[in-house]
Amino acid sequence: MESNSESSSARSNFITDLIAEDLESNRFDQRVQTRFPPEPNGFLHVGHAKAICINSSISRDHSGVFNLRYDDTNPVTESIEFTTAILDDLQWLLGEELETAPLHTSDYFEQLYLWAEDLINKGKAYVDDQDAETISIQRGSFQESGIDSPNRERDIEENLRIFREMRAGKFSDGECVLRAKIAMDHGNMNMRDPIMYRVRHEEHFRTGKEWCIYPTYDWAHGQSDAIERVTHSLCSLEFESHRELYDWFLDQLEIRGDQRPYQTEFARLNFTYTILSKRLLKHLVEEKIVDGWDDPRMPTLRAFKKRGYPATAIRDFCEHIGMAKTNGTHEIELLESFVRNNLNQNAERRMAVLKPLKVTITNWPEGHVDIRKGVNNPEDDSAGTREIPFTGSLFIERDDFMENPEPKYYRLAPGREVRLRYGYFITCNDIVKDEEGNVNELLCTYDPETSGGKAPDGRKVKATIHWVSKEHALDGSVVEYDRLFSAEHPGKDTGDPLDDINLNSKTLLENSKFEPSIGELPLGSTIQFERLGYFHLDEEIPLHFHRTLGLRDEWANIVKRRENS
RNA sequence: UCGGGGAUGGUGUAAUUGGCAACACAACUGGUUCUGAUCCAGUCAUUGGGGGUUCAAGUCCUCCUCCCCGAACCA
Numbered sequence: 008m009e010s011n012s013e014s015s016s017a018r019s020n021f022i023t024d025l026i027a028e029d030l031e032s033n034r035f036d037q038r039v040q041t042r043f044p045p046e047p048n049g050f051l052h053v054g055h056a057k058a059i060c061i062n063s064s065i066s067r068d069h070s071g072v073f074n075l076r077y078d079d080t081n082p083v084t085e086s087i088e089f090t091t092a093i094l095d096d097l098q099w100l101l102g103e104e105l106e107t108a109p110l111h112t113s114d115y116f117e118q119l120y121l122w123a124e125d126l127i128n129k130g131k132a133y134v135d136d137q138d139a140e141t142i143s144i145q146r147g148s149f150q151e152s153g154i155d156s157p158n159r160e161r162d163i164e165e166n167l168r169i170f171r172e173m174r175a176g177k178f179s180d181g182e183c184v185l186r187a188k189i190a191m192d193h194g195n196m197n198m199r200d201p202i203m204y205r206v207r208h209e210e211h212f213r214t215g216k217e218w219c220i221y222p223t224y225d226w227a228h229g230q231s232d233a234i235e236r237v238t239h240s241l242c243s244l245e246f247e248s249h250r251e252l253y254d255w256f257l258d259q260l261e262i263r264g265d266q267r268p269y270q271t272e273f274a275r276l277n278f279t280y281t282i283l284s285k286r287l288l289k290h291l292v293e294e295k296i297v298d299g300w301d302d303p304r305m306p307t308l309r310a311f312k313k314r315g316y317p318a319t320a321i322r323d324f325c326e327h328i329g330m331a332k333t334n335g336t337h338e339i340e341l342l343e344s345f346v347r348n349n350l351n352q353n354a355e356r357r358m359a360v361l362k363p364l365k366v367t368i369t370n371w372p373e374g375h376v377d378i379r380k381g382v383n384n385p386e387d388d389s390a391g392t393r394e395i396p397f398t399g400s401l402f403i404e405r406d407d408f409m410e411n412p413e414p415k416y417y418r419l420a421p422g423r424e425v426r427l428r429y430g431y432f433i434t435c436n437d438i439v440k441d442e443e444g445n446v447n448e449l450l451c452t453y454d455p456e457t458s459g460g461k462a463p464d465g466r467k468v469k470a471t472i473h474w475v476s477k478e479h480a481l482d483g484s485v486v487e488y489d490r491l492f493s494a495e496h497p498g499k500d501t502g503d504p505l506d507d508i509n510l511n512s513k514t515l516l517e518n519s520k521f522e523p524s525i526g527e528l529p530l531g532s533t534i535q536f537e538r539l540g541y542f543h544l545d546e547e548i549p550l551h552f553h554r555t556l557g558l559r560d561e562w563a564n565i566v567k568r569r570e571n572s
Numbered sequence: 573u574c575g576g577g578g579a580u581g582g583u584g585u586a587a588u589u590g591g592c593a594a595c596a597c598a599a600c601u602g603g604u605u606c607u608g609a610u611c612c613a614g615u616c617a618u619u620g621g622g623g624g625u626u627c628a629a630g631u632c633c634u635c636c637u638c639c640c641c642g643a644a645c646c647a
Contacts, residue, residue, distance in 0.1 A: 019586085020585085020586095044647090045647095046646085046647050048646095048647085078647065080646095080647080081646065081647075083646095084646080084647090138645095139644080139645055142645080143643075143644080143645095146643055147643070148573095148574085148643055149573070149574045149575075149642080149643065150573050150574055151574090152574095153643090180645090181645065183645095184645055186645095193575085194574060194575040194576085195575055195576075195642080196574095196575080196642060196643045197575095197642075197643090198575095199643080202644085202645050204645085205645035206645080207645085221645095223644090223645070223646085223647090224646070224647045225647095228647085244577070244578090244640080244641065245640090245641055245642080245647095246641095246647090247576055247577060247641070247642085248575070248576055248577090248641070248642050249642090250576090251575095251576090272577085274578095279583085327584090327585085327595095327596070327597095328584065328585070328596095329584090329585055329586085330585090331578095331584090331585070332577065332578065333577095333578060333579070333584090333585090333640095334577090334578075334639085334640055334641085335583080335584065335585090336583080336584085337583070337584055337597090338582090338583045338584075338597065338598070340583085340597060340598060341583075341584065341596075341597045341598085342597095343597090344596080344597055344598090345597095347609090347610095351609080351610060356607080382606095385607090385609095385610075386610075415608095417608080418608090426606060427606090428606060428607070429606070430606090459606095460606045461606080468606090469608095470608075471605095471606050471607065471608095472607090473607075535607085535609085537607050537609085538607045538608080538609070539607090540609095558607075558608090558609045558610090559608090559609065559610090560608070560609085561608040561609090562608050563608090564599095564608090565608085
């Protein structure tokens with residue numbers, strides 16, 4: 008079977024088709040230039056990953072230019088902290104440093120201002136000193152056309168004079184705006200004399216107090232693209248109705264030929280069991296429903312990193328899903344399959360017991376330590392082997408023993424024989440319980456003849472389980488994560504995603520036992536604990552792991568099916 | 573009700589532009605296995621609906637239905 012991460016090359020889609028056409032017609036003199044334009048007012052999440060990958064791969068495929076541009080036109084919500092976080096996350100995702108330093112819309116404020124005067128001079132923009140509510144009412148509705156502002160026919164000289172006063176700080180916040188003069192009866196609401204500048208006496212994190220008027224998104228975006236010489240300005244579907252305005256501004260400024268960028272929209276990325284709304288994610292953090300923006304249960308890139316998702320897996324995923332103009336929701340399992348696929352190839356294996364149950368091998372020679380050899384990665388011979396001490400006193404996983412085994416359960420049970428991975432066959436003869444009747448310890452015997460993993464008499468065992476030698480075990484902790492939302496489409500029933508929050512999405516296991524070689528792993532490693540899943544060693548805390556993802560688990564499926572029927 | 577955009581399996585995307593509906597994920601069968609993992613083999617859609625053009629329609633025409641986005645001095 009073809010692996011999903013290898014099948015991802017060059018699938019065509021409407022954007023690659025468009026670029027091919029533009030190259031063919033020489034629309035941009037063979038240039039391809041893209042950009043990723045986040046507003047620095049939040050952290051990047053998987054949704055952004057798609058936009059980043061699309062834009063960067065398009066330019067890479069055509070030896071073009073790709074820039075990160077902060078769309079910092081609104082000083083009240085933006086800050087410098089976000090710019091560094093965005094850059095870090097983006098570079099982590101791309102797996103490399105950006106060739107060029109990030110750009111800023113705020114660097115174009117002067118040019119934007121000059122162009123605005125240009126539009127005023129052309130009679131295409133005017134100052135309106137009505138309040139926001141009045142302007143909104145005059146805009147009309149979907150059914151009714153709007154009505155002209157009384158200031159719409161103000162003459163050019165006066166517009167220029169007041170606009171300059173706006174810049175000079177003569178007006179307070181909200182007192183007046185600069186509007187494009189288009190048409191108040193336009194079918195597209197965005198064209199009903201949209202706002203270009205608003206007064207904001209706010210300190211901008213880069214321009215400081217230099218400006219007290221700030222351009223709106225619509226006025227800044229296309230012009231910034233043009234200044235940078237972006238060719239293909241990609242954005243998500245909800246900007247479709249803004250394209251007409253994007254084009255109108257460029258037309259009025261007479262920006263033509265290969266200087267002129269074009270906007271193309273694609274569907275944004277959504278996942279089952281996930282929310283990507285900035286507002287909701289912020290709420291989760293502020294209400295301490297999660298432990299911060301990098302909580303491994305969050306869909307942010309920093310959370311993925313902390314959880315151990317390889318950046319390459321995310322990139323492969325983005326490449327694979329391609330692009331469409333259909334708004335849909337991806338099953339989170341697809342992303343997870345890319346992560347598993349990647350980790351199956353690359354992650355070394357180790358043994359760890361997360362919920363220990365003591366096993367004493369009654370016929371083991373007193374004090375004897377047997378050094379066993381384990382394969383580090385069956386998918387990669389070059390990963391070599393390691394030594395694992397085996398003794399008569401071990402820990403096994405509690406889930407690997409059942410006093411009264413259910414049908415199809417073929418791990419350890421009274422009287423049953425299983426194989427200990429890289430060890431011996433053992434048979435459970437006795438159970439030791441505490442006063443409350445909990446199983447505390449298993450008394451087993453081993454078969455010395457099974458050292459090679461097989462019994463000379465040919466008898467078979469149905470299961471192989473993992474273990475750690477008690478006296479050699481390293482003590483540590485593991486955090487298991489489950490989906491943050493229990494519903495496939497959070498909020499579908501009640502309208503509020505928070506109603507579907509999974510309150511048991513995080514489990515801390517503080518009494519985990521690790522085989523000795525785990526102590527030598529560098530911080531930040533991602534490995535597989537055999538039979539359990541992939542785990543990411545914390546970047547700072549030794550012997551503290553985050554569960555990246557569990558392995559596919561047939562037994563869990565059997566149990567689930569049984570519960571459902 | 574106006575403007576814009578969509579509709580292919582359980583999910584997400586393909587289909588040489590009119591020529592055997594393909595790929596991945598999920599699910600299910602079976603096989604291999606010192607990980608119930610991996611791996612291998614197989615099963616799983618007559619393309620939103622009706623009509624039409626054609627030897628041939630997911631693709632062209634036509635009527636209809638449903639879904640998404642749009643009335644911040646947010647982006």
